[in-house]
Amino acid sequence: MANSIMNRERVLTGVNSYSRELGFDPAEFLNSRGPAPSWLDMCSGEALALRAAAQLLPHAAITGVDLVGPLLPTALPDGLELITADLGLWSPGRRYDLITCVHGLHCISDRLALLERAASWLTGTGLLVAHLDPSTLRRPDGSDASRPVLAALRAAGFHYSARDHRLSLRGGRRISLPFTYLGADPHAGPNHTGQPAVASYYRPAHRPPVH
Template sequence: MMELLSDSELEESDVVANCNMNRERNLRGSNGYERDLRFDPLAFLRDVEAQHDNAKWLDLCCGTGKALIEAAAEVDKESLSIEIIGVDLVGMFDSNESASLTLVEASLSLWQPPPQCKFDLITCVHGLHYIGDKLQLIERSLAWLSPIGTFAANLDRDNLKLENGDDSELIDGLRHAGFSYSALQKLLRSDGIRNVDFALEYLGADPEAGPNYTGQPAVNSWYRKM
């Protein structure tokens, strides 16, 4: 097997430091979250807020935060009770003046939301491509959902590798746990909290995996069945 990196080593690698998949992504349009997630996150949150008086959105690997800043501007204009948090490793955020939006520079292998904070929507738009332990981040994210929460992320199944089995077993395991996964759209989704135990050992990350379906260099995550 090739030499694998720990998550801390991966975060110092060129493929992660130079990734530009999410740097300038909009909320809507041809280069927008709505297109990649197959739904409008803000419309989703409006519905939650209308039914429950408030809503919270966590966006992982948010890049410059451009899409979130656009969403926060609409939230403020409409005086909606919607809180948005974006987290990114690099922290090269666009200027944000909205009290509805918090942008956090942090490693997602270490970051935790504030205690008792649960989110009605958690998204990761093209961010998992550059995460080492993808399954752990997915598992942790589910614990941060509210009882009515939805998790949605772009995921290329070819970036999940199993040392002692068929790689397809990893996606099968996600589906068995209740996730929906579209191989065509490369979209993973879970509606509602799910208790997930993948029973896998994370071996490390391969930053030399080459381009995935996006055409950009990505990271392979290697696992072993326990």
């Protein structure tokens, strides 16, 4: 399921930008990470923000992954790789200083599995930031599962800001959340952004989280 506004026209800084949605400038963050920083952006769309960051940071390794990919392919700056792939199946060959998913989880069916995997893709001091709308997390009967899921995410080391709908994690680690994915409803309707979203269904797996 593709969000028509998600990251198609979102730039690095300014009004409709990654900096505004994330609460910090990714290029400034990467610049503080040493001479060869790395950034993975999941659901990168046209990757306009990544292109701008690659031009500012020619020694950075920047990867964008999107199910559709750029609609109008153009030459890429040095250090930027754009991959068209299903994030449920794709895995990187390296770890990253920064991993972002700007309003992309809303369209991912098993978003908890992706968060588990992405946590292991961070460097030891890396930062993961993703937007999460807890209202789209459901129990098998369709009722709200946000409270137990957020509790498990916090127990695993994540921080959640309800005001910004931002989930963050510092430091790569192995995580196993105590839920079993049951399926998703792509017709769940709009989420807090007003854009169409997928509702994901989980049941407790009755096992302690690993972190």
